[in-house]
Amino acid sequence: MSRESILNAVKKNKPDGLPLPEINLDFFDEDINLVETFVENLKFVGGRAVQLDNEALLDEEIKKLYPNASKIVSTTKLSQLGTIAISKEIDPHTLEDINLAIIKGELAVAENGAIWVTENDFIVRALPFITNDLILVISKNDIYLHMHQVFEAISKRDRTFGVFISGPSKTADIEQCLVVGAHGAISLTVFIV
Amino acid sequence: MKVGLFIPCYINQLYPQVGIATLELLEKLGVEVVYPMGQTCCGQPLGNSGYEDDSKGICQLFVENFKEFDYIVGPSGSCVYHVKKHFDILEQTDDVKRVRKNTYELCQFIYEVLGKTDLGASFPHKVGIHKSCHGLRGLRLGSCSERMDAHYSTEENLLKEVKGLELKTLNRVDECCGFGGTFSVFEEAISVKMGKDRIQDHLDSDVEVVTGADHSCLMHLEGLINRNKQPLKVMHIAEILNSSI
Amino acid sequence: MAHADEAAIFNKDEEKVDWHDKALWFVRQKRDKSAHKVKGWEELRNYASAIKANVLSNLDTYLLQFEENAQKNGVTVHWAANAEEHNKIVHGILQKHNAKKIVKSKSMLTEECHLNPYLEKHDIEVIDTDLGERIVQLAQEPPSHIVLPAIHKKKEEVDVLFQEHLGTKPCDGDPQYLTAEARKHLRSKFLKADAAITGVNFAVADTGGFVVCTNEGNADMGAHLAKVHIACMGMEKLIPQEKHLGIFLRLLARSATGQPITTYSSYFNKPEPDKEMHIVIVDNGRTEQLSREDFRASLHCIRCGACMNTCPIYRRSGGHSYKATIPGPIGSILSPGIDLKKHSSLPFASTLCGSCSDVCPVKINIHEQLYKWRQVIVKEVPQPIVKKNVLKMAGNVLANSKIYGFVGKSSRFMLKHTPRFMVYSKLNAWGKARDLPEVKGDNFDEWYKKRKKNE
Numbered sequence: 099m100s101r102e103s104i105l106n107a108v109k110k111n112k113p114d115g116l117p118l119p120e121i122n123l124d125f126f127d128e129d130i131n132l133v134e135t136f137v138e139n140l141k142f143v144g145g146r147a148v149q150l151d152n153e154a155l156l157d158e159e160i161k162k163l164y165p166n167a168s169k170i171v172s173t174t175k176l177s178q179l180g181t182i183a184i185s186k187e188i189d190p191h192t193l194e195d196i197n198l199a200i201i202k203g204e205l206a207v208a209e210n211g212a213i214w215v216t217e218n219d220f221i222v223r224a225l226p227f228i229t230n231d232l233i234l235v236i237s238k239n240d241i242y243l244h245m246h247q248v249f250e251a252i253s254k255r256d257r258t259f260g261v262f263i264s265g266p267s268k269t270a271d272i273e274q275c276l277v278v279g280a281h282g283a284i285s286l287t288v289f290i291v
Numbered sequence: 292m293k294v295g296l297f298i299p300c301y302i303n304q305l306y307p308q309v310g311i312a313t314l315e316l317l318e319k320l321g322v323e324v325v326y327p328m329g330q331t332c333c334g335q336p337l338g339n340s341g342y343e344d345d346s347k348g349i350c351q352l353f354v355e356n357f358k359e360f361d362y363i364v365g366p367s368g369s370c371v372y373h374v375k376k377h378f379d380i381l382e383q384t385d386d387v388k389r390v391r392k393n394t395y396e397l398c399q400f401i402y403e404v405l406g407k408t409d410l411g412a413s414f415p416h417k418v419g420i421h422k423s424c425h426g427l428r429g430l431r432l433g434s435c436s437e438r439m440d441a442h443y444s445t446e447e448n449l450l451k452e453v454k455g456l457e458l459k460t461l462n463r464v465d466e467c468c469g470f471g472g473t474f475s476v477f478e479e480a481i482s483v484k485m486g487k488d489r490i491q492d493h494l495d496s497d498v499e500v501v502t503g504a505d506h507s508c509l510m511h512l513e514g515l516i517n518r519n520k521q522p523l524k525v526m527h528i529a530e531i532l533n534s535s536i
Numbered sequence: 537m538a539h540a541d542e543a544a545i546f547n548k549d550e551e552k553v554d555w556h557d558k559a560l561w562f563v564r565q566k567r568d569k570s571a572h573k574v575k576g577w578e579e580l581r582n583y584a585s586a587i588k589a590n591v592l593s594n595l596d597t598y599l600l601q602f603e604e605n606a607q608k609n610g611v612t613v614h615w616a617a618n619a620e621e622h623n624k625i626v627h628g629i630l631q632k633h634n635a636k637k638i639v640k641s642k643s644m645l646t647e648e649c650h651l652n653p654y655l656e657k658h659d660i661e662v663i664d665t666d667l668g669e670r671i672v673q674l675a676q677e678p679p680s681h682i683v684l685p686a687i688h689k690k691k692e693e694v695d696v697l698f699q700e701h702l703g704t705k706p707c708d709g710d711p712q713y714l715t716a717e718a719r720k721h722l723r724s725k726f727l728k729a730d731a732a733i734t735g736v737n738f739a740v741a742d743t744g745g746f747v748v749c750t751n752e753g754n755a756d757m758g759a760h761l762a763k764v765h766i767a768c769m770g771m772e773k774l775i776p777q778e779k780h781l782g783i784f785l786r787l788l789a790r791s792a793t794g795q796p797i798t799t800y801s802s803y804f805n806k807p808e809p810d811k812e813m814h815i816v817i818v819d820n821g822r823t824e825q826l827s828r829e830d831f832r833a834s835l836h837c838i839r840c841g842a843c844m845n846t847c848p849i850y851r852r853s854g855g856h857s858y859k860a861t862i863p864g865p866i867g868s869i870l871s872p873g874i875d876l877k878k879h880s881s882l883p884f885a886s887t888l889c890g891s892c893s894d895v896c897p898v899k900i901n902i903h904e905q906l907y908k909w910r911q912v913i914v915k916e917v918p919q920p921i922v923k924k925n926v927l928k929m930a931g932n933v934l935a936n937s938k939i940y941g942f943v944g945k946s947s948r949f950m951l952k953h954t955p956r957f958m959v960y961s962k963l964n965a966w967g968k969a970r971d972l973p974e975v976k977g978d979n980f981d982e983w984y985k986k987r988k989k990n991e
Contacts, residue, residue, distance in 0.1 A: 100617035104771070104819045108596040116593040118776060119586040121783070125576035139796055186809075190761055193728055209574070209786070210796030215701030224809060227753045227800075243914035245782040245797075250738035253778065257609070257743055257805035264783075264797045267753040271684065273691045274559050275711040280667060281722060282753025282800065300934070303980040304944045305973040310980035326984050329937035337934075339888060339907065340915035342927045348935030375905075428890035428903075436568065437846065437894035439577040463561070467848045471887025477923075478885060479965040480544040481852050484553060485887075486970075514970030 122244055132208045132241040133290065143265030145286040146264065146276050149238075153291040160200065160249030163287060164231060167197040173221050174202035176235055176291075190224035199229035204290070205240040207248050207262070213288065214252060216260035223259050227267075232283035234263065238290050295325045295357045297365030297394070300332040302506055306324045309506050312529040313366040313397055319533070320405055324364075327356045335373040343380055350378050358386040362404065363394040368426025368505045368528045371396045378431060397529055398445045398504050408452045409468055414531050415455030419498030420446050421489065421512065422465040423505030432504065436465050446504055446528055453531060459496045466492075470511035476501045486515045493523060502531055538881035542857035547952055557851040559687060564845040566794025567895070573796075575785065583783050585899035588836035591774055592826060598741040598774045600906065601679035605744025606815055609806045614804070614816045619649035622818045626651060626733065626766055627658055633764050635660070635730035639722075641748070641755035643735030644682050644839055645818055648861045651733075662733075663725045667718050675700045680855030682862060683792045683841035688854050723755070732758030736769035736815070737838070738784055742777045745805035749788060749798040756802050765807070766814045771822050772835040784838060787897035791817040791840040794971065825873045830835050830908045834869045836898040843892035843902060849885055858882060865892035869905040872913065880917040883909035941981065948975050 157179050171193070172180030177200045184193070201220045203213035213234050220226050241253060242248045246285040252260075267282030278284060294317060298310040318326045333353055334346035353374065357363045365371050374394045381387045403406055422444070426432045433444035450458055469475070469485025476482075490512055493501050499522075503509055506527050513525040547553055571577050580851070591598060603613045616622035622645075630638065638655065640646065640662055652662045654671075661713055664673045668685035672678065674697050679685030691709030698704040698714055702721050707713045735754045739746040748755045760767040775784060781803075789795040807813035826832050842849045844864035855863035860871040860879055868882035883906045892902040916926070933939050966972065977984070 100621060100819070101615040104615055104617055104817075104823060105596050105599065107823035108771075108826065109820070111823050112595055113589075113593045113832065116586070116589045116960050118590040119583055121583055121779070122579075125579040126574075128575050143797075143799070160695065194723075194727060207797075212797050212801070222760075224757070227756040227760065243639070245786050246779070249779045249782045249898050252912070257745060257803075259805060259808075260803045261756070262797060262801040262803075264795070264801075267751070267799055269667045269715060271666070271671065271686055271792070272711040272714055273689075273709075274562060274687070274696050275683075275691070277711050277715040279719065280715060280752030280754070281665065281719060281726070281757045298980050300940075300944070304948050305975065307978060307980040307983050314984075328981065328985075331937060331940040332934040334934070337927055337931050339910070340923070340927050341910035341912075341919075342931060343911050345928050345931035349931065352935050352937070353789060369592075408549055424887065424891070428894055435891075435894050437891055439574070441968075448819075467889035467891065469848065469885050469887060471889070473923075474884070474887050476965040478540045478543060478849070479968060480540070480547040481849055483969040484547055484852050485848050486549070488557070510960035510973055511970065514966070514972065517971040518969060 121246070124243055126246060128243060130208070130243070131241060133238055135208040136206055136211060136241050139194050139209065140265065140288055143211045143289055144268055145211060145265040148287060150289055150291045152258045156289060156291065159289070160233060164198050167231070169196050170198045170200065171196055171225060172200040173219060173225070174200060174235060176202060184222050184225070186221060188222060190222050190228065193222065193224060193228045194227045198233065199225050200233045200235070201226060203234040203236040204235070205242060205251060206247060207245060208237045208241055209244045210264055212262040212264035214248060214260060214262055216255070216282045217258045226261070226263060227282040229283050232266070233287050233289065235289045235291060292322065292323050292361050295360035295363045296324050296326040297330065297357065297363050297370070298326065299365060299367045301510070302367065305510070306506055306527070309366055309527040309529055312527065312533040315527055316410070316533040317364065320401065320407060320410065322405070325360070330356045333370040333373045333375070335370055336472055338373060338377050343377065347380060350381050354381065354387050357390050360449045361393065362400060363390060364397055364400045365394070366397045366504070366527060367507065368396045368423050368430055368432065369507060372425040372429035386502040395434065396426055396504055398449055399430060399432055402445045402448055408448050408453065410449065410532050412532050412534055413454035414534050417457045417459055417497055417499040418450060418531065419459045419461055419493040419496055419501050420450070421468060421501055421503035421508055422446070423503050424467050425507045426504050427465055449532060450528070456531070459498045461492045461496050463492055468508045468512055471507045472507070475511055482511070483515065486511050490515055490521060490523065494521065498523065500526055502526050502528045504528050537810045537859070539853070539857055540881065542859065543853035543885070546854050546857055547852065553852050556688065556854060560845045560851045563684070563793060567791055567842055567845065570790040570794040570796060574790065580783055580787055581897055581899050584787055584897055585836065587775060587780055587783065589833070591776060592772070592832060595771065595774070598776060599771060601741040602739055603775055604742055605742065607744070609744050611744065611807065611813045611815055614814060614821070616816055616818045617795065618820050622649045622768065622816055622820065623651050623654040625816050627655060628770070629766055630655070630660060630731055633731060635764060637728055637730050638662045638733060638734040639665050639725055639758040641735065641750060641758055643733065643768055644768070644862060645735055645770050646733065647679065648820065649818070663722070665722050665725065666750070666752060667715065670722065671697065671719060677814060678856070679859070680863065680894065681841055681844055682839050688856065692955065707876040709714050726761055729758060729762045731764040732762040733766045733768065734759055736767050736773050737785055737788065738781060739769055739773045740776050740778050740781065741774055743805060745803055747781060748802050748804065749800065751799040753800050756800055760849050764812045764814070766816065767804070768816045768818065771817050771819055788838055788840055791842040791895070791897040821874045825870070831869060831873060831905055833864065833900050834873070834905060836847070836900050837866050838898055840897055842895045842897065843962070846891045846895045847886070848889065849889070853885070856942040858885070865902045865906070867901055868898070869909060876913065877917050880913045883913060926978055945980065948979060
């Protein structure tokens, strides 16, 4: 209702036009080992990295790390461990007691240990958050140096919902003590294949 | 080169030894220095309190007193900063512009204009620098801990060349001391607490003498040190740079 | 009460002041470490500042572009001129869905609009789901920091609070246990919520999408489980293009907590089928601030809280001493624009040290704006008569060399000869904890004259 009055006030009160800067990415360029930097930053944000030479070994490794997981959702063909099938139509509340979700990440960011995943990858938006533990699988060729490159890489896509995930859910709201496992996944393991 | 010596009001009245050291030091460095009588203040106490408009007469007098000099040099970063930054309230005549441009804090003048670091001083003591905020973040006398630039410090450059002087590193290298002009009175509790914390940092860092390029901060710290009878001495950097044994 | 009085009360417990100062300094140090690792940090700040300045100068265009794109994505866009309209809009959406149980993730805007009490009055349960915000909500306090809402609370206090409200066992303030209990408690709230409210960190004009950043995952738990998602945003949250997120996401978390990025940076573009997504764009004084040339850059703020962590006054007076939704340096330049009289002491709650401006990821000249607000305040808000007269008199004295010479000498005389009990009386705020400088011999003027004579 106030739309017009707000827009008119903005028009009246805004300063004269200022240019939008051209961003020179040379400032941010670095010649570093992307996998190493990614792994280092992933550890820093509380995640675990597992490097695999052969993606056929993935399920074996997951079973080693999560031997007790029984309610597993896998949304990637790379893993056959899924015990619960999901589709877009399910009520996300039914995922409440999922132990483990296995999702293919689209790309990873070396500078901050984050992985970009979208609705296409996890099907149900709540999945990567509501699961107790989370596994993301990325290809070592999909690691980018910094966020500028990443946004360039994902600029052409169907935009629905996507998220950068950097480590497990955490909080330091009680006296700055870092506690892993707030509302989202309490652990994050990233397989780099 | 003719330099007008700018002695801030509180130094004139309360710390004449700082003014004397500044004058002697500049003369020692071969500079022709004149002290214009009739100078008062830069107007900062009013400006910082919100009464900038009432300080125009003061600022104008400052310009009148110093307009004929090639450089204006004073031993107080915050007063110099005020001239450079806040004399925008005056009509920007050529005189005003020149005075603003040519006013320098003492260390900055020695380092940047005279290009000297070794001043032949000797001071065999453990010294901690209080990097006053207006000199640091206003005049950029050194790199600021918030910014990601390479490290530099005008005061350190000069003190490092003083014979026998041992420069100590603080835990918080450039935290404010809490003086802040009228802040020291109107926000007394925090001002005092900030000062106490700064002093403790110097004590924890094995400092004997606290120095700096702004005596207003030092006055505040000295007031606390004296009241609490703490084993620290306070000296303006001009006094150290002018000292010899 | 003025900030100075609140600060004096806070400073009665010096141990707590030290604890508070150290907790926040620790965050500042983490920020420094993190920023040092970024090549081109200062360039990032320059770009962020220039982009935000461009946004303000084209805000109407970007708002329209954002609205159009968001609508294309199936998002409903609302406009609120003020807090009241914002609250009504949110309530209206909730009513339409008969939503009675709401989960909310962190949003300083809804704090600013006092949304919680408004909804509670209408029999709607609002649960703040960020752990820190839940803590202060249970304690019935406002957040004391925009990123660390409960930074003023000791873990033992949280322990007692949780025992009382969540039925937890006494645990000596064990953060691990308390967080696990909060997870259980809030999980049940997420699962039962009818609608989720979130804030907005960045709204992207060229995609119509918006980004919400959290570490806990609470915004996502709320938004993806409930049928309705309402995102409330101040109109200054816009950025022109998606690629600019690269700049801002690199700066935000590093400046806030020293993390390289928040755990979750969730980018919402379209609602899921059968669900609704609403965006409420709020003015509430922002267009007025936009009109003030000296102060409009305050609208660059991305709410990282770095200026609070670095501010030596904030660290030693606590967020509540500011009595404003946004405390600390940035709050002290935003709040006077909203209510000049009420917040008139805030621009004076600073030594103008400038640390806030240098730490700011979008380069807001905070300390310069504090100085400028002071000039406005003494003209528009009645000042204590003594302060006003003393300073005006000083203006006259210092503009006149002769009178100054006389006054300077006489005040030196007073300082030297006034008995100690008068100098250090209660009225003298300087002397309460500090000695006055010792006056010795001649002032510089006199010394210089004598030296000239002897030349």
